[in-house]
Amino acid sequence: MKLTLRFNTVLLLMTTAFSGFAQQKNAKLDSIPASPFVFPNTFETDTTAVPLVDEQLAFYNYSFTNKKRLDSIRNVIPMDYNEYVQKYIDVYTGRKNMMGKMLGMSSYYFPIFEKALKAYNIPDELKYLPIIESAMNPHAVSRVGATGLWQFMFTTAKGYGLNMDNFVDERKDPVQASFAAAAYFRDAYESLGDWLLAIAAYNCGAGNVNRAIQKANSRDFWEIRPYLPQETRNYVPAFIAAVYVMNYAKSHQIMAQKSPLAQKTDTVQVNRFVSLTALSEALELETDALFVLNPSYKKKIVNGTEESPKRIIMPAAQLDNFARIYEVLNDLPVDVDTRVYLASNDDKRLRNKSRQQASKSAANVQHSYHRVQRGQNLSTIANKYNVEVQDLKVWNNLKGSMVVPGQRLIISAKAAPTKAAPAKSKTYISYKPKGSGSGSAKI
Template sequence: NVPDVFLFLAMAESNFISHAKSGKQAVGIWQFLAPTARKYGLRVDEYVDERKDPYKATNAAIKYLKRLHKMFGKWYLAALAYNAGEGTLQRAIKRAGTDDVMVLLDPKKKYLPKESRKYLAKIVMLALISNDKRYRVSSELAYILTRGEEYDILPVKVKGAELLDYVAERIKLRSSFLRQLNPHIKRGFTPPDVKRYTIYIPKLKYKEFVANYKPSNSYRNFVVYKVKKGDSLYAIAKKFRLRVSSIKKFNHLRSNLLRPGQKLILPVAKKRKRIYKVRPGDTIIKIAKRFGVDPKKLKAWNDKKSNFIKAGEELVILY
């Protein structure tokens, strides 16, 4: 129930460039700021930026525009609020004493910022051009959302922490092209904190996906590591039993330079669970040393406040 003309709002915001970024840090086709994006159900974190997902971001924009329409009562006011912000528009209406569009856009009174005044005019201009038979490419406005895509695309579910390169290999598609279809995935793999995650593939590859994709058996997981003062790539790699080259690859690093506070994605091995039966003479320290784990963590895994254990007791060990 949002008018088709609002597609031109997206065109005015970003020219339909999914990786568009403004000086104010608004991102994607619909130019969401991160707090607003999260408010309307989009993930923005170390793993993904769903403001760059044209489908999820469009659904979020629809929710936002409907809310603005409910708040202000008119679609042109919803468009102005989308660009200028709810508070800015409310103050402008209060100063003008009316919500009449011609009054609000008065360049002499300057009730709204210059950018916002031009913005509504730009949407109207784009809509008029699109409806002119001399320029119109299609009778369906919605086609412009996917006008730059080489193929029709479909959403499919893959497992969490799945490499896009692996999926591309299974469906015989160039890895670079699959990454291009999924600009919202930051590091080349799906978020590790969910069981399944949606990615997009060409419609032509759907049958191959159904026939050939099986979740990888990789024991890989990913953790976020915050760089501390004095850290080096070599020290971090040694601590997590990784290659320096792997850390650089997953974080798109061209050099070995790090800065305190920088966040790194580390492709660590998933921990395996083992039930260990305590033998006579065992201690927490001895068992922890045997399995290469921290004694404090061993106690935490087993809800122990002291080091007391007894023969025959079963302990959970993650290693």
């Protein structure tokens, strides 16, 4: 199926970065759930890898300069300065290589984040959150399955309109995931009424935040902090510190590193299946260079259809390559099974829970029988398994209390053989219907 675009229209699209998608996405804003907190507790306590700090910090390095700088950064979200924030300033200013990479990638990612946050009237400062969530790596996956730049869990992602199937994982799509994150923060702030609390809820869930509020009898983050999960206690000060370092990097000799992400890109919508490998060849690029701009396509296949066009972002193309690019986008067949299957929930906590339940069931099976050891009697065995001596006698058809070493005893009613119930006798009731001869009916 060919694109319904003339060649010159394609060229126009390819010279207008993000414009087509911006209109499409703005038209879809209302499709994202507007009710407060669709899945408020899906984010648990390990969606990030925030370095831990001591709970009882000695504030020996108070910096009036850092406090003044944070006060100057403050816009909507409070940029409080205390010993915990200072500790993370020390951590991040000590990671000059990492923060230099963040500065380099910010020139590509921040405009995407800012556009999504602005669409929902969310404070611009939240664009720094992916630094501590994923180190701005769209392929980041936490130990529990949180995925992408914004570290969405599967259920939360589905609730905020992101799609996961055998071709695509939109949690890895910088644009799609950013709009979903902005929608989440809209709901979090409407529910909690405070931006630091909303940030905390993004990490540990609104349920944990509300419980901490009740225990502390306060809605101030720093007062409820001791009642939050350990990672969340550090999550908010780490965020404030990241904002500080990104704004005052040069003051700490942190320089932006060159990013592998192209700074000048073109965007085109396709309504057919397109191979990113073939497109990269047409663009005279390494496949990975194109894949890093389109990280959500699992098979490096863009599965566009008439009903659901897909977006491709590419480095600005050379004029000499346009004819080949047009062929790939319009005519080149892709040898792939085009059937789409929805992805299953990849929350690793569910698998851990299943393993624990299976282990518990196995333990129950192992404990259904007991091999009598030397010196044991029915009383000691009954006490060991918290059952009655009389039950042991019934389950094992024992007439007395004598047991011998090596004897195997049933110690669970579930493992005891059941006796076949006597067959119910068939009852026949004789009656004589009106207007007929004698007869009988079976009830």
